[in-house]
Amino acid sequence: MRLVEELGERKIIDIILGSLEAMPNVSVPFGDDVSAVDIGGGRLAVIKTDMLVGKTDVPQGMTFWQAARKAVVMNISDLAAKGTQPQALLAAIGLPRGLTEKDIEQIGRGLNAGARQYGAYVLGGDTNEASDLIISCAAFGTCEKRSFMRRSGAKPGDLVATTGFFGKTSAGLKILLEGLSASPEVREQLVEAVLMPQARLKEGLALAETGAVSASIDASDGLAWSLHEISRASHVGFLIDILPVADASVKFAEAHSLNPSELALYGGEEYELVVTVKPKLWNRAEAAVKKVGGSLTKIGIVTAEPSVLLKTEEGTIAVEARGWEHFKTA
Amino acid sequence: MRLVEELGERKIIDIILGSLEAMPNVSVPFGDDVSAVDIGGGRLAVIKTDMLVGKTDVPQGMTFWQAARKAVVMNISDLAAKGTQPQALLAAIGLPRGLTEKDIEQIGRGLNAGARQYGAYVLGGDTNEASDLIISCAAFGTCEKRSFMRRSGAKPGDLVATTGFFGKTSAGLKILLEGLSASPEVREQLVEAVLMPQARLKEGLALAETGAVSASIDASDGLAWSLHEISRASHVGFLIDILPVADASVKFAEAHSLNPSELALYGGEEYELVVTVKPKLWNRAEAAVKKVGGSLTKIGIVTAEPSVLLKTEEGTIAVEARGWEHFKTA
Numbered sequence: 001m002r003l004v005e006e007l008g009e010r011k012i013i014d015i016i017l018g019s020l021e022a023m024p025n026v027s028v029p030f031g032d033d034v035s036a037v038d039i040g041g042g043r044l045a046v047i048k049t050d051m052l053v054g055k056t057d058v059p060q061g062m063t064f065w066q067a068a069r070k071a072v073v074m075n076i077s078d079l080a081a082k083g084t085q086p087q088a089l090l091a092a093i094g095l096p097r098g099l100t101e102k103d104i105e106q107i108g109r110g111l112n113a114g115a116r117q118y119g120a121y122v123l124g125g126d127t128n129e130a131s132d133l134i135i136s137c138a139a140f141g142t143c144e145k146r147s148f149m150r151r152s153g154a155k156p157g158d159l160v161a162t163t164g165f166f167g168k169t170s171a172g173l174k175i176l177l178e179g180l181s182a183s184p185e186v187r188e189q190l191v192e193a194v195l196m197p198q199a200r201l202k203e204g205l206a207l208a209e210t211g212a213v214s215a216s217i218d219a220s221d222g223l224a225w226s227l228h229e230i231s232r233a234s235h236v237g238f239l240i241d242i243l244p245v246a247d248a249s250v251k252f253a254e255a256h257s258l259n260p261s262e263l264a265l266y267g268g269e270e271y272e273l274v275v276t277v278k279p280k281l282w283n284r285a286e287a288a289v290k291k292v293g294g295s296l297t298k299i300g301i302v303t304a305e306p307s308v309l310l311k312t313e314e315g316t317i318a319v320e321a322r323g324w325e326h327f328k329t330a
Numbered sequence: 331m332r333l334v335e336e337l338g339e340r341k342i343i344d345i346i347l348g349s350l351e352a353m354p355n356v357s358v359p360f361g362d363d364v365s366a367v368d369i370g371g372g373r374l375a376v377i378k379t380d381m382l383v384g385k386t387d388v389p390q391g392m393t394f395w396q397a398a399r400k401a402v403v404m405n406i407s408d409l410a411a412k413g414t415q416p417q418a419l420l421a422a423i424g425l426p427r428g429l430t431e432k433d434i435e436q437i438g439r440g441l442n443a444g445a446r447q448y449g450a451y452v453l454g455g456d457t458n459e460a461s462d463l464i465i466s467c468a469a470f471g472t473c474e475k476r477s478f479m480r481r482s483g484a485k486p487g488d489l490v491a492t493t494g495f496f497g498k499t500s501a502g503l504k505i506l507l508e509g510l511s512a513s514p515e516v517r518e519q520l521v522e523a524v525l526m527p528q529a530r531l532k533e534g535l536a537l538a539e540t541g542a543v544s545a546s547i548d549a550s551d552g553l554a555w556s557l558h559e560i561s562r563a564s565h566v567g568f569l570i571d572i573l574p575v576a577d578a579s580v581k582f583a584e585a586h587s588l589n590p591s592e593l594a595l596y597g598g599e600e601y602e603l604v605v606t607v608k609p610k611l612w613n614r615a616e617a618a619v620k621k622v623g624g625s626l627t628k629i630g631i632v633t634a635e636p637s638v639l640l641k642t643e644e645g646t647i648a649v650e651a652r653g654w655e656h657f658k659t660a
Contacts (some may be wrong), residue, residue, distance in 0.1 A: 108349025
């Protein structure tokens with residue numbers, strides 16, 4: 001019988017999902033960024049839990065404050081992708097022995113900072129003794145049913161866009177974990193992306209208001225994976241014209257003879273939103289994001305054929321369905 | 331500077347709470363069994379997270395199915411104490427290497443069984459690699475604001491009652507962990523209490539309907555601790571006349587020359603409700619619980635003096651503010 005470390009995260013999730021009874025008329029199917037319950041009056045209660053584990057999610061160089069803040073941001077990012085304002089966070093914490101009073105205070109302050117940055121509050125939680133640092137947050141918010149953005153509504157001909165540029169986190173991790181060098185300016189941007197992730201909440205809320213978005217996902221498992229997820233949920237494909245690679249990642253890739261497209265496609269923990277937009281409403285979507293200080297970058301088009309393709313100078317290539325996955329370093 | 335293992339869970343919670351900004355006009359203060367957000371229309375969204383950690387919460391003899399079910403029941407019990415029907419559960423899971431496909435399936439089935447037993451569904455979650463087995467559940471439900479049962483409303487003269495009898499879990503743990511003996515019948519009851527905890531949801535919902543309850547808590551940290559928690563939150567005390575000790579625990583205590591009162595007061599993980607009831611509405615409360623197949627046992631009275639006292643044959647003694655606490659085995 002196969003062991004956890006041989007299965008990979010997706011297979012493990014499939015096994016667990018296979019053991020669960022589905023709620024009749026559930027508002028959001030298993031596997032979307034969040035779960036939701038209909039609370040009447042045309043509104044949904046949106047809930048999400050995502051767990052941070054020290055040994056896999058907290059790279060060297062990240063403080064306790066940053067780790068706790070990240071544990072909150074991870075959850076808020078999923079609500080952002082659905083157009084839901086987070087109101088409350090809960091934090092179930094596992095603390096290994098050897099942590100100090102000061103470390104715990106930093107964890108508390110990091111949780112608070114993450115929540116308050118996005119207009120939410122930490123309302124409660126639970127503390128436990130554990131071998132790893134564990135910060136398992138749950139986020140709660142409500143939204144209008146009609147403005148909730150699913151993964152499943154993309155239609156051929158829709159435009160696909162992102163709220164920012166990719167490749168910074170994977171490059172930043174190479175600096176922090178593998179000791180790769182970078183100029184101070186490049187280094188700062190790349191490391192900052194790892195240590196201080198930002199959820200695109202303003203952008204998500206603004207996009208939800210427009211009614212222009214047909215599908216949306218938080219790209220925390222990487223750009224390639226996110227495109228494949230929308231592809232699966234919406235039964236469509238993508239033709240990507242331009243990869244949105246961050247300038248700092250391009251410079252970093254050049255300096256180390258790395259492929260910038262690889263960094264941008266197959267990284268993870270990049271909390272940009274990947275959305276599909278009805279073409280007639282593109283201007284509205286773009287303007288709404290600009291109005292809140294963000295940007296929406298068109299990267300390609302939704303296709304009927306369920307494959308994810310990328311135009312390159314060498315021709316059109318298939319984007320693989322891979323990204324960050326727990327248990328895969330076994 | 332003090333380390334986690336020297337601080338104890340209460341102090342750790344205090345440090346974290348001291349780092350958090352409080353939500354203005356929050357519906358339920360920090361430290362109650364659950365958190366809540368006002369969703370308008372006289373209703374509250376009730377949310378709770380409680381984490382199960384293998385090495386501290388899963389005794390020898392407990393299967394993966396039972397552990398996962400327990401992780402759900404722990405959370406549902408807190409909603410029960412507040413009179414809230416759970417609708418949705420989320421489960422963030424940490425899996426140590428070496429677990430098999432079958433173990434994971436058992437975890438999935440245990441989660442489902444715990445939720446379905448109480449009319450809820452598991453809607454989502456997250457899986458991770460961790461050193462310990464971690465099952466961190468979050469529960470969600472809504473309730474009428476006016477029927478929400480706090481810890482803070484007990485008034486002198488109110489009656490204090492429990493939905494069941496205590497001491498089974500602490501005795502059951504002595505059987506499982508220390509190998510103490512018991513007759514088959516006694517053993518079955520005591521071990522069952524540990525392996526298959528039951529949340530008093532029907533009782534909690536029925537009590538909330540009556541409007542008779544002035545304060546309520548889930549006794550998962552033990553009877554003594556629960557009384558002290560209501561005492562703190564309500565600024566009252568208790569005079570306990572009769573300790574509600576389970577028959578099986580009395581028999582077990584006799585056989586091993588243990589003090590049955592100790593077993594009943596200072597155990598933990600007993601998911602009975604401890605409630606205070608307005609004396610004029612006692613009959614209504616008792617009848618409501620009976621109607622759903624439960625029982626409400628009067629154990630004493632609320633006093634103005636903020637101390638928790640127990641009448642015994644040797645006179646009135648103080649009940650200590652101790653119970654199950656993580657980090658305290660250091």
